[in-house]
Amino acid sequence: MDTFIAPTNLELAIETKNLEVIYGDNQAVFDSSLEFPRHKITAIIGASGSGKSTYLRSLNRMHDKSVTVNGQIIYRSVDINQPKINEYEVRKQIGMVFQRPNPFAKSIRNNITFALKKNGITDSRVLEERIETSLKEAALWDEVKDDLDKSALELSGGQQQRLCIARSLSLRPDILLMDEPASALDPISTEKVEATMRKLRKDYTIIIVTHNMQQASRVSDYTAFFHQGRVIEFNRTQDVFQTPHVKMTEDYISGNFG
Amino acid sequence: MNAKRSDHLATGLIYTFVAIVVLILFGLIGYILVSGVPHLSWHFLTTPSKAFAAGGGIRDQLFNSLYLLILTLIISFPIALGAGIYLAEYAPDNWVTSVMRTAIEVLSSLPSVVVGLFGYLLFVIQFQMGFSILAGAIALTFFNLPLLTRNIETSLSAVPNLQREAGIALGLSSWKTTTGIILPAAVPGILTGVILSAGRVFGEAAALIYTAGQSAPVLNYGNWNAFDPNSFLNPLRPAETLAVHIWKVNAEGIVPDIDAVSNGTAAVLIIVILIFNISARMLGNRLYNKLTSSK
Numbered sequence: 001m002d003t004f005i006a007p008t009n010l011e012l013a014i015e016t017k018n019l020e021v022i023y024g025d026n027q028a029v030f031d032s033s034l035e036f037p038r039h040k041i042t043a044i045i046g047a048s049g050s051g052k053s054t055y056l057r058s059l060n061r062m063h064d065k066s067v068t069v070n071g072q073i074i075y076r077s078v079d080i081n082q083p084k085i086n087e088y089e090v091r092k093q094i095g096m097v098f099q100r101p102n103p104f105a106k107s108i109r110n111n112i113t114f115a116l117k118k119n120g121i122t123d124s125r126v127l128e129e130r131i132e133t134s135l136k137e138a139a140l141w142d143e144v145k146d147d148l149d150k151s152a153l154e155l156s157g158g159q160q161q162r163l164c165i166a167r168s169l170s171l172r173p174d175i176l177l178m179d180e181p182a183s184a185l186d187p188i189s190t191e192k193v194e195a196t197m198r199k200l201r202k203d204y205t206i207i208i209v210t211h212n213m214q215q216a217s218r219v220s221d222y223t224a225f226f227h228q229g230r231v232i233e234f235n236r237t238q239d240v241f242q243t244p245h246v247k248m249t250e251d252y253i254s255g256n257f258g
Numbered sequence: 259m260n261a262k263r264s265d266h267l268a269t270g271l272i273y274t275f276v277a278i279v280v281l282i283l284f285g286l287i288g289y290i291l292v293s294g295v296p297h298l299s300w301h302f303l304t305t306p307s308k309a310f311a312a313g314g315g316i317r318d319q320l321f322n323s324l325y326l327l328i329l330t331l332i333i334s335f336p337i338a339l340g341a342g343i344y345l346a347e348y349a350p351d352n353w354v355t356s357v358m359r360t361a362i363e364v365l366s367s368l369p370s371v372v373v374g375l376f377g378y379l380l381f382v383i384q385f386q387m388g389f390s391i392l393a394g395a396i397a398l399t400f401f402n403l404p405l406l407t408r409n410i411e412t413s414l415s416a417v418p419n420l421q422r423e424a425g426i427a428l429g430l431s432s433w434k435t436t437t438g439i440i441l442p443a444a445v446p447g448i449l450t451g452v453i454l455s456a457g458r459v460f461g462e463a464a465a466l467i468y469t470a471g472q473s474a475p476v477l478n479y480g481n482w483n484a485f486d487p488n489s490f491l492n493p494l495r496p497a498e499t500l501a502v503h504i505w506k507v508n509a510e511g512i513v514p515d516i517d518a519v520s521n522g523t524a525a526v527l528i529i530v531i532l533i534f535n536i537s538a539r540m541l542g543n544r545l546y547n548k549l550t551s552s553k
Contacts, residue, residue, distance in 0.1 A: 060427065062423070062426065062427065088429045088430070088431060089429065090429075091426065091427055091428065091429040092428070092429035095427065095428070096423075096427040098420060098423060098424070098427075100420060102418070102420035102421060102423065102424045103424075104421065104424065104425075104439050104443075105421075105439075105442065105443045105549075105550040106442075106549075106550055107550075114428075114438060114439070115425075115428035115429065115430060118430055118434050118438065119429070151550060153550075164424070167424075167428065168427070168428070171428060171429065
């Protein structure tokens with residue numbers, strides 16, 4: 001299959017080498033090598049079933065033991081795809097936001113402090129400071145600062161998703177993985193989430209899976225196109241969308257399939 | 259038949275069935291209350307039962323029922339909680355798990371008389387516990403475990419998987435995710451299961467006749483030494499419960515006021531279960547609100 005992977009020549013946050021993901025007899029991701037530049041937003045696009053979400057979930061070791069992940073995931077010059085690596089620590093460095101908002105059935109405050117407390121942070125000054133910074137980073141602070149003890153389930157869908165972003169950020173991760181974070185949201189909430197992402201790029205590396213090509217072209221610096229479990233093209237977003245090197249990318253972007 | 263008519267017909271049928279269920283339930287409860295409540299008095303609740311004369315009460319039976327229920331829950335709830343958590347959160351999807359599930363289902367359909375006779379042979383005779391509250395509580399645990407385990411498992415499984423993923427993605431272990439996120443969210447369901455099983459335990463007679471016994475020795479409620487034979491706390495004394503009392507009075511009672519005693523006891527049984535259900539539900543809602551900080 002014809003592919004085109006552009007070198008980034010930038011400082012990398014994380015990269016994969018020959019990554020493959022296998023569910024039982026079914027291989028979902030083949031031989032994928034990708035670089036994710038630091039403090040940039042990289043979008044992963046592709047049709048349903050192209051393996052993009054599966055690939056994303058292997059980056060912070062979210063696959064359970066029934067799934068085989070081969071190849072290397074290099075993070076801070078360590079291959080984190082090894083059995084001896086503590087996957088809990090990996091997930092604290094590489095946070096994740098899911099397709100549907102999944103706040104805990106707890107107060108807004110406890111949604112953010114729960115993981116912190118379980119990780120041994122109990123100083124209430126630190127906790128309060130984390131709540132405020134995380135919520136501000138996720139652009140939710142002004143809307144909820146007076147109701148921190150309200151149940152998170154009473155927030156709107158868009159607010160819940162930004163709370164989930166804040167919850168991930170509270171652990172001060174390095175990288176934020178987002179698995180179609182706006183697909184369950186209305187256009188206004190989607191715009192807020194995208195604005196939040198643009199702001200976060202300053203301090204975080206973001207990798208976002210999306211089936212929405214407009215979204216990819218709006219928010220991302222780099223874009224990877226997946227098809228049938230393989231990386232077909234990776235380049236700067238404007239190059240992928242304006243001058244794709246591979247015919248299949250061009251077909252997908254112009255809506256000929258997918 | 260057009261869509262509108264068939265819809266009307268189906269709705270009508272559903273309402274009819276609901277009406278039948280409601281009528282039967284209210285009829286039964288109403289009958290028990292109407293025929294039992296007139297016999298209730300403070301005296302009835304606070305006097306020991308009598309073997310030959312009229313005017314006996316149910317003081318000890320009422321206490322025994324409550325004490326047995328508490329002991330049964332103390333034994334069965336932790337086991338069921340552990341088993342339920344295992345089945346819902348940890349059990350791999352293989353033949354061992356499915357054998358376990360089948361065993362639980364079989365155990366839950368075991369007739370209570372069989373559970374009682376088993377408890378009689380094993381605990382009362384073999385382990386020489388004699389007819390005792392403890393033997394009764396263990397027998398009721400067998401009877402209670404399958405339903406409670408199944409209920410806890412379903413309550414936990416009903417919490418969306420997204421919640422587990424959220425916990426895992428924050429670098430938390432499965433255990434911390436289960437205890438800190440999944441379990442609090444499942445509290446109302448678990449509590450409903452505990453209430454239902456408590457009602458069953460409270461009203462159970464057959465399994466207790468052979469294990470907790472049918473006699474109510476006179477108890478001393480001032481004696482807090484649980485090892486004394488006449489202490490109300492002694493778990494190794496025989497203990498007739500309300501349900502067993504109803505059965506015994508009707509089957510072999512020779513008191514002149516059989517009807518009054520058995521109807522009154524039945525009414526107390528129902529009322530206690532009602533009180534228990536309502537208060538546990540209120541408590542459950544408050545607990546849930548506290549754990550999840552919803553209004």
